[in-house]
């Protein structure tokens with residue numbers, strides 16, 4: 001359980017509350033095209049409004065590289081928020097400038113102000129203390145509810161906590177409670193599924209999970225380095241040559257710990273990586289014991305789908321992060337879809353890490369059949385690594 005104070009543990013009535021949200025949403029032609037992260041922030045904002053706070057919201061959007069650039073304005077987010085809250089959401093023209101200060105000072109109880117994109121200042125990502133102090137001076141309380149950036153120590157995600165009472169919002173609380181329970185006190189069997197491109201990106205996740213799960217399933221590009229570690233020929237499949245020894249060690253560790261480590265038993269192969277990624281491609285399925293020397297594995301095959309689905313079916317807790325194949329190409333998306341479907345059909349506590357796997361689950365319309373879809377890709381991965389997230393460790397203890 002999260003040992004940090006939350007917004008419901010302190011008196012917020014009549015107080016100016018600075019809330020760091022993750023409003024880094026996709027925008028096309030001035031309109032928000034996926035508002036999941038905005039919806040995720042609503043419980044905290046509504047709670048503060050109901051409790052007569054003066055709410056000052058802030059977030060980053062995209063990568064404006066430390067300069068005011070209206071291509072990255074939060075104006076479309078203000079409009080969307082205003083629709084959801086049913087009250088005006090005033091947008092300040094700056095972050096710590098005259099306009100933000102004037103508008104923050106004029107706020108009345110139950111009103112909402114949104115500051116402009118915090119990354120219009122280079123000091124944000126540098127966690128500059130002067131900038132953090134100026135930002136903090138707008139408010140009396142700091143609430144961090146931006147799980148998607150909780151793995152970053154920036155001024156608005158961590159620095160401000162040096163100058164104000166600092167607590168978490170309901171979104172961060174929910175993310176940590178659900179994922180923390182799965183990692184530290186899971187209902188068993190506990191099955192984790194990892195996919196995605198490289199072993200190198202998931203080294204610490206694999207190590208940490210091996211100490212906790214009953215079954216670890218590995219698919220995606222990273223599976224081929226594990227197959228190579230078992231001395232199987234992998235043809236032209238993706239290989240992290242430097243990580244073969246690491247994979248050997250993980251296979252041995254799994255055996256020693258009594259963890260079942262499942263790798264694909266068959267794979268869909270093609271002659272070359274599709275270029276562009278959604279180009280037409282001719283493929284066929286082979287056993288992972290006989291991948292042809294001139295072909296590469298681009299998705300798991302049907303037997304692997306069934307093997308993985310069977311493990312998921314017997315689980316009480318399932319955590320999934322990363323696609324099973326080059327899912328951007330419809331011909332190579334079947335394995336990822338099969339895993340998403342197995343999670344949706346399972347009665348277990350199912351948790352999907354952010355990023356590609358979360359997008360897959362949402363696109364397929366399975367989102368409401370999953371216990372928890374994390375709003376943070378990088379942050380949820382670091383959480384699975386067992387790391388302390390700076391945006392959470394900076395908050396006041398209970």
Ligand code: AMP
Pocket residue numbers: 195196197198201220221222238297298299322323324325326327328355356
């Ligand atoms: P990650 O960012 O590590 O989660 O990796 C996601 C990427 O891995 C996606 O863009 C997939 O296309 C890619 N990927 C998945 N399976 C394979 C594979 N067998 N070979 C090459 N790339 C893959």
